[in-house]
Amino acid sequence: MAGASLMDTLFQRTLEDLIKGLRQQLIGEPAFISKAMEEIRREIKSTDLSIKSTALLKLSYLSSLHFYDMSFADFHALEVLSSPRFAHKKIAYHAISLCFHDTTPVLLLITNHLRKDLTSTNEYEVSLSLQCLSKIANVDLARDLTPEIFTLLSSSKVHVRKQAIGVVLRVFEKYPDAVRVCFKRLVENLESSDPQIVSAIVGVFCELASKDPRSYLPLAPEFYRILVDSRNNWVLIKVLKIFAQLAPLEPRLAKRVVEPICDYMRRTVAKSLLFECVRTVVSGLSDYESAMKLAVVKIREFLLDDDPNLKYLGLQALSTVAQKHLWAVLENKEIVIKSLSDVDPTIKVESLRLVMEMVSETNVAEISKVLLNYALKSDPEFCNWIIGSILSTCSGNVYGMIVDFDWYASLLGEMSRIPHCQKGEEIENQLIDIGLRVRDVRPQLVHVGRDLLIDPALLGNPFLHRILSAAAWVSGEYVEFSRNPFELVEALLQPRTSLLPPAIRAIYIQSAFKVLTFCLLTYLLQRESTASSSWPDNLQSGVPSSDLYESLADLSVGNGASATVTPGEVSPSASLEKNNFSHESIVNLLNVVELALSPLSGSHDVEILERALNVLGFIDLIKEKVLNSSAHKENSSEGKEVEVAEIVQLMHDAFSEELGPVSVSAQERVPLPDGLILKENLIDLEAICGDIGLPSPNSFSFDSTSYEETVGISLSNLEIKEGLEQSNESTSLLAEHRKRHGLYYLPSDKSETISNDYPPANDPRSQDIATDDTNDLIKFAEQSFAPRRKPSHTKPRPVVVKLDDGDEMPIVTKKPDPKDDSLSDAVRDVLLGSETIIGTSSQSNLSDKPSSKRKGKEKQNRDLHLELKENLVDDGNPSSRRSKHHSHEKERRHKSPRKKNAEERRDNGRKEKQKSSHLHGRHRQRADEPSNVSAQIAVIPDFLL
Known part of the structure; x- marks a missing residue:
């Protein structure tokens, strides 16, 4: 390509021009950027490095702020990097940091550039290359540039050495064998007198120790010296983080x-x-009572501080303390309770988490009562935080904290009536789950479900639909515990159920079917007859009389007219008296069911249609048998009566089998049939189906646009029409419903006009949950949080069905990263002296003696290490203290052999380096060396003394 012309160089748009142009574009910014990208693509191909670097700078700006792809400029960035000018190198390194990653094709071409700049005499070029390497280093770059990083770890320029220490983290992560080269010099930097170097090296060890703290126990003397001598708060915070992880591993170190x-x-x-000291004490030194008392005093200072950030930190620390020292929480219970009303949402959530830590079997009811009161007067988000916390705590360990399940079923019902409740799915699951697991709670569940179903105002809240679904299922599944099953049928088929989603409305219809079958069978079993021989054996209570038979005949034939029942003929609730299974109540029950489900026989949802037709078909079958029997009453009356009873009994048996909880892994234990091949995906589905179009998620319901286009009728219009047809029936039923269930309706204002619509849901504030006074709540909380004995007169806890293979979801443990294991093994080998440090001839300064600058401190540091070792060995026994002098003499006697062994290891390392032809030898474990390196006793390495 020809060189750039003078005009191109003079009139090239700079980054400043690009930014000004963008700011002036009130509209049309995408078009402006597209034009700028075209200019950049043309300019970046120039042979003039000035033009190319300017284009690369503009591209980096657009990539950073407007997320434009700049991968096409990878090689051009390398070309700019080769420029001898520092300004060009700076632009190139910045661009490379943005666009290079592990799979960049030209990544290998940057190795020599980085090596050249890492060995440069210009400290700014070295700094740029280190910064870039910390972002783009992969396994190859980390391996090839480890010698240069090792050299820079002892640089005389503080800024360069500090950045080299930071790069070590990335190099160790990508290439763990670099530990055998760089770790010794990394440790030597802990003795530096420069605060910037100490801050950087402590930060690196803090990150390394967070992954595997046990490997860094031998460095405890160095960390202790920094803890005692340093006056830099930032360094002390990092050292405290390290000791918070090391102290639980070594009790002597904690002491x-x-x-x-x-x-x-x-x-x-x-x-x-101060907070870091508190957190270190509560997490790693909780066995020391004096330290814990001091930490709790400081935590209270945080809790009383006006700064919300400090208050949050205090609550967080108190949550950690609560696991072992509940007394600390009881001392600050007033502050914790008041924090539930704080304006800061994070403080409220943390205080709620702290309150839930104090819940036990003896106070779960009282604390739930306090929290529900706060939920009533809280914002919707925190209200659902409270409800979710109660649900998760009470259901933990298969409801291990619940003793009174009747109370818990009532609690779930109260939660459902809270205005802001959005935990419908969780409440639904628990209502069904405790019904399956606990037999004794089923009567109370049916009672709670009845209260939810009979309130028509709840049907208008979409967040409660899942709860109403569970209430309907429970009422139908355990209808034998119902006090008035006729009332359940009326509630399940009330007009406002049209507000429910189709899937939930189908559950309503199915539950009504179960209740209807139960009522019919109960009526049959209650009617005794002397002619029991002609009835099925499973009707052990005798055979029914002809009352039902005659009533059904009247229903089927009428007065010589059609069998269709108009809304005015029979009052839906005229004879539905409590526990009155008379033939009038059964006839009215059948009328109510048929009246409610007949319009649904033309529903556009397949689930509703199928279940409605099932119920109507069941009723028609009984009516048909009765009708045919009436025509030939003198011949086959008795046989048809038996047939009707058999049909009812058969249908009831289909619903009567008890359901139980199912393990989440049950499907995995089902053996696969022979010849069945299961594939992981549906990759062959297109080949199998051919040209058949795949169905949409809503295709199984006729509620789709394509269907509307086919028939030319809008389904919304159909729904409106169907609703208008039912409006007259709804109006006539509403007055009767208000009369019978008036306690569930709020009194309407006199100034408001009376509407045919239902009122809003009941305000649960009127229920007796708890007083709204915060002071009273604190007094009540003092009694709730105080541990007390269980009363001896309480009823025993009911049996809770548990699965043999566990009830929780299987926990998939994440396998440790093999790189982390390699890094830990390499660190242990270096610190414990079980492996010689491998390097090349260019790294011979690894075994150099300490510089003359450090020789003056060598004796002082060695005395400090020996003193700490003696204190670590002293575990508090008098015999250990008496033998301290002898231990010190023994240490002195063995010092010379230790130095001799160290020299032998250095000689072996030099011989190994001469034999090796590779830059970095791989670590091989010796046959006589124990395989479990972590189980070895942590010894202070020789090069630390």
């Missing part, structure tokens, strides 16, 4: 560090350092 940490808690005025 050593607890006093310095307590001193910092007493003296410091920095809130950040």
